[in-house]
Amino acid sequence: MADDSLQDFERTTFTHDGKTRDVFRQGTGPAVIVIAEMPGITPKVLEFARRVSAIGCTAVLPHLFGRPGHDPMGNGKARGVGYMLSSMVPACVSREFAVFATGKTSPVVSWLRALAAAEHERCGGPGV
Numbered sequence: 001m002a003d004d005s006l007q008d009f010e011r012t013t014f015t016h017d018g019k020t021r022d023v024f025r026q027g028t029g030p031a032v033i034v035i036a037e038m039p040g041i042t043p044k045v046l047e048f049a050r051r052v053s054a055i056g057c058t059a060v061l062p063h064l065f066g067r068p069g070h071d072p073m074g075n076g077k078a079r080g081v082g083y084m085l086s087s088m089v090p091a092c093v094s095r096e097f098a099v100f101a102t103g104k105t106s107p108v109v110s111w112l113r114a115l116a117a118a119e120h121e122r123c124g125g126p127g128v
Helices: 043-054 077-091 093-101 107-123
Strands: 010-016 019-026 031-033 058-062
Touching (some): 019 107
Antiparallel strands (some): 010 019
């Protein structure tokens, strides 16, 4: 699968507690936040978001890591594995596991909660 340019998505930013991230949106209606797993917002994640939009919801994709729209396997398996590993570095996986083990909340969780509240206010609907 080739890289996806995200041309049909609106790109904005959202800031909470001093942390600003890009957010991609498509559609109208109640918000559905699509949180991508490693390695990030891939073409397959974007296909799913387009289906969410097609059923009458606003697909909201926060950019947490990786390069949005990049197909990690587009340049071969070896490079794809390298890309996936490099996209994990900003997520600080060991720190996230430590936060989970101590029962604390990760800063990204607070940011995502604030995004959900803002999207609910913006889009309306029964929830996010």
